Amino acid sequence: MQAAALSSAAGTDTPAPGLSYAWPRMFPGIKLALLAACALTVPLAAGAHAHLLRSTPAAASVLAVAPAQLQLDFSETAVLTSLSLERSGDPVRQKLTPRPGAPQARLVIELPPLVAGSYLVRWRALSADGHISSGSFGFTLQAK
Amino acid sequence: MSPDALYVTVRAACFLSLFQACGTSFFLAAWGAGLPRSAGHIARLGRRAAAVGAMLVLAQQLLEAARMAGDYAGLFDGGLQWLALASSGGAAHGLQAFGLLLVMSGLPLPTPLGTALARRRCALALAGSVLAILAFTLTGHTSVAPGRPVLAPLLAVHLGIVAFWFGALAPLYLVLAHESQAAANQALRRFSAIAVFLVPVLPLAGLALAWGLVPGFAVLRQPYGELLLAKLVGFALLMVLAAFNRWRLVPALARSGHGGVALRRTLVAEIALLAMVFAVTAVLTGYYAPDH
Structure with missing residues (x-):
């Protein structure tokens, strides 16, 4: 009743029972929203959440010779955004992060x-x- | 506090404000004209929620770079900020912020609510809400999953119903506080009539999403699965409260005019429970993936 009184006072249509005035007049907007929703169903990229499959040096490995390179193999393509190396007992963490690339x-x-x-x-x-994935692993370099 | 922990906290707060803003728009579009005393209060709530939500979306976007770096120095790294902006998360945050700005622009509703101007404003807020919700499908697990043509609409439906339900609780509280007994009863009855059909779709869409994303039952023993189960427990508790409202408190209020205070308390309890579910969701979607 109040809704009807308000609408009449403003010189507009009487609202339908249940829902008020706004819905029927918003059908074009709802159609546009549905079209937008359909457009959003197109896959945006291939891949998912990247996690580390293996590394060289391997996790928990004990090495006799110092490695010259670090190799990381991910489950999916990913952009490496941070990489650091920390030696046990050293207070400073060494940042190895390359500039983010492809x-x-x-x-x-x-x-x-x-x-x-x-x-x-x-x-x-x-x-x-x-999403941003993160992880850590350790290895040991033996004294000669 | 680490950048990850701060990000998840901001994300949970962002869920609260965004769904409140969007749900308020839905509520006003559906029932605003029948609420002469509370519509202004409800619109103010939606406007404020949208403003807070837009700021939190921005904060989330800035924190992405800190998360990428693993420390707050990332906030000042132009390369990482650019990477965050160009990512699918950047696109989603941009669309969410735009949607919330539309809600903010639409919700200073002129009175009386039946005018053409009020209708246009309401439509603007509604369009902003739809965009803010659709933005969630631009990023995250469903955006790259093979079943995206099915999963993305399911996610949109799931989140749309969350916004409708959560976003209606505080407006209903305001209706009970400000409206006449007759208007409050009518609003509660109309909300219940729609909620009783929509809310059951929420777990169905959620389970269908989990079916499409989770590789197997083994995930239930991992953090992702445990958090998913925590969400289900929270939802089950919410269903108990909602059923108590619908079959006990609302009819009692309509019959005798008593029970308004109890109903308001259960609405606050529902809001608190949903806030916890949002916090769990923020951790679930911010830290973990269903595929490992």
């Missing part, structure tokens, strides 16, 4: 000369679905 499933990064010790590698990557 998405890749395999990344090879040159390592600085390493001395004996236990190392922790931390990485972060942007996946195709927009």
Whole structure:
């Protein structure tokens, strides 16, 4: 009743029972929204949440010779956004992050000369679905 | 607090404000004309929620670069900020912010609500709400899943109903506080008549999404699956409260005029429970993936 009184006072149509005045007049907008929704069903990219499949040096490996490179193999193409190397006992974490480049499933990064010790590698990557994955693994370099 | 933890906190708060803003637009478009005393209060709530939501969307976007770097120095890294902006998350945040700005522009509703100007404003807020909800399909797991033609519409339906339900709770509280007994009863009856059909679609769409995204039952023993189960438990509790409202408190209010205070309390409890479900969802979608 109040809705009807309000609409009449404003010189407009009487609202339908249940829903008020706005819905019937919004059909063109709703059609546009449905079209937009259909357009959004087109796949945006191939791939999903990237996670680390394997690395060289491998996680928990013990090496006799210092590696010159670090290789990361991801489950999907991803953009590496952060990479750091931390030697046990060293207060400073060494950042190895290259400038973000094209998405890749395999990344090879040159390592600085390493001395004996236990190392922790931390990485972060942007996946195709927009999510940021992260992880870490360690390896040990034996003293000669 | 790490950038990841702050991001998830902001994301949860963003869910709250965005769904409140969108749901308020739906509520006013559907029933605003029958609420002469509370429509202004409800519109103000929606406008404020949209303003807060737009700011939180911006904060989320800026924090993406900090998450990429793993520390707050990323906030000032132009390369990472550009990468975040060019990502699917950047597109989604842009569309969400635009949608919320439309809601903000549409919700200063002129009175009386039956005028052509009020209708146009309402349509603007409604269009903004639809865009803000559709923006979620631009990024995340459904955006790259092989079943996207089915999963993206399912996600949009799921989130649209979340906005309709969650966004109606605070307006209903305001209706109970400001409207006459007759107008409040009518609004509650009309909301219940639609909610009783829409709300059951929510878990169905959610389960269909999980069916399409989750590779197998083994995921239930991983954090993603555990959080998904926590969402289901939260939803089950919400159903108990909603059923109590629909079959006990609303009829009692209509019959005797008593129970308004109890109804308002259960509405607040529903809002609190849904806020917890949003927090779980923010962790679920911010940290974990269904595929591992």
